[in-house]
Amino acid sequence: MSDAKPTAGAGRAPMMPMEEALERLLSQVTVLGRTESVSTPLARGRVLAADLVSPLDVPPYDNSAMDGYAMRAADVAAHAAARGGEGAVLPVSQRVPAGSVPKPLEPGTAARIFTGATVPEGADAVLMQEQCEAIADPAGSGLGQVRINGPLTPGLHIRRRGEDLRVGQPVLTAGTRLNAASLGLAATAGAAALTVAARPRVALFSTGDELVLPGEPLGPGQIYNSNRTTLHALLLAMGCEVRDLGIVPDSLDATRAALRDAARDADLILSSGGVSVGEEDHLKPALEHEGRLDLWQIAIKPGKPLAFGEVTTGGGRTWFIGLPGNPVSSFVTFLLFVRPVLLRMQGASQLAPRGLQLAAEFTWTKADKRREFLRAKLSDAGGLQLFGNQSSGVMSSAAWADGLIDLPPGSTVQPGQLLRFLPFHDLF
Missing domain, CATH: 2.40.340.10 (MoeA, C-terminal, domain IV)
Structure with a gap:
């Protein structure tokens, strides 16, 4: 996993600003264009590939935001005036649980109502039950009466039809990376499945004879390969399908063979280590045989060396990004460069992190x-x-x-x- 610095020389190019390097990457990588339909509850982290438009009003009817009583504000004012300013008392004409279809509200009455239930036609306010007093019928029959102990204004505690979504309104736009809240919104609009970008296929390998997989004994001069685990986890978090090619020996032939193998079914080849110009760094000549490669020195710390190119054997084109071998350098350059490339491949609209x-x-x-x-x-x-x-x-x-x-x-x-x-x- 060598990160050896190239020998300084008078003709050596200056380090490239991060913004320029990222612009070069994103200008060459294109949206993959493959899509699939995924069950809405399973689409977290995926990138929406087609706009979702609401087929209905949400909520689909005026409903109560509280447990309480639905009534007409004018009826309450009139009854209170008739009682000399004392709290109005209205008979309860119906009971409206959530999921039921109420009758129109009889003039001069109130309806016992529960959260989420349809507001009866004719009612224009709901007073929460904490500001009401239930009074039994003198004869002990019927639904009783209710004393109004709180202020009432038209529209109080009513969630209006369509106040969240309207028929034909865009719910989520293509390019949105879906999180739990956006999936809940999609479900609110009745979407059982969503059209999302297919997962990018990434082939992953590390280079270096000094690398050993965790769990194996360490020999002299050897270290455990942490980058493999870190990058694999990051790729999965970015919604990728990962084919792990393991550790590639430090030889030109082995590196060329790994690149050809990876290019068979990958959209992106990602490696760590071997992106410098030391004698044991074989990626540069291997990529020059199998496609093309640019070696960049980025003006960032950690993670100065970065390689970008493509494998073109077999008639197709597979992008390649080579990260430095030091573990923090590999981790940081993935976040700064590979992450936006993967988002671009999936057609995401937001590529840059929000600081x-x-x-x-x-x-x-x-x-x-x-x-x-x-x-x-x-x-x-x-x-x-x-x-x-x-x-x-x-x-x-x-x-x-x-x-x-x-x-x-x-x-x-x-x-x-x-x-x-x-x-x-x-x-x-």
Whole structure:
């Protein structure tokens, strides 16, 4: 998983700003265009591929927002006036539970009603039961009477037909990444299934003879392959189908064979490690044989080296992204570059994360010429705390953190300074 820096030279190109690198990626990757129908409860995290339009008004009828009594406000005012300003007393003419069809409200009466029940025709207000007093009939029969003990105005506690959705109104637009609330809205409109973008097919592998799978014994000079697990989990969180090709040996022939194998049925090939220009980094010559490759030096920390290209053997084209091998570098560059590419492939309308402006609770004096992404946690007071070791090899910093601080080049930080924070819960 070498991240060795290329030898500096007079003709070496300057580091590329992150925005430029991302623009180059997104300008070349296209929407896959494959769609499928998925049961609405199972569509969380998927990208909607077709607008959902409401076939009905929601709610479909005026209904009560409270348990109480439905009545006419004018009747209450008239009865109160007739009683010399004392609280009006109305006979109860019907009982309306949710799911029933009420009769029109008889003039001068009230209807006992429950939350969600249809408001009877003629009623224009509902008074909650806590502001009413039920009075039994003197003869002990019928539905009794109700004393009005609270103020009443037309429209009180009535949810009007269509106040949430109207027939023909767009409910959700294509490109929306579906969450629990949007699925609930779709169900409100009666959608049992949704047309969503098909899952991107991603082939994943790591390079490096020093890598060993967790559970196997470590030999001299070997380390466990954490990137495989991290990237696999991130790909699943992004709604991908993942084919794990494991660890590819450090040889040109093995790397070329892995690329050809991956290109058979993948939309994207993702690797970690081997994206530098050391003697044991074989991705560059392998991609040059099997397609094309650009090696970029991005002006970010961690994660400077990034590779992008395509495998064209077999007549098709499969995109390739190579991430650095250091675990935090791989993790961060996935979030910054692979995540928006996967969203673009699915036709998502929102590719960039939405940052928060939060106050620092630390001091940072080590200004860097690159744009830095620092691992930080939210404090109980709502500020940002910094992990002590920001090395690209310390994965515990990412596991401890709640997100990344997006720190501009050349920046230092003092307590109380507002910083742009990218929460992990919005990134994956």
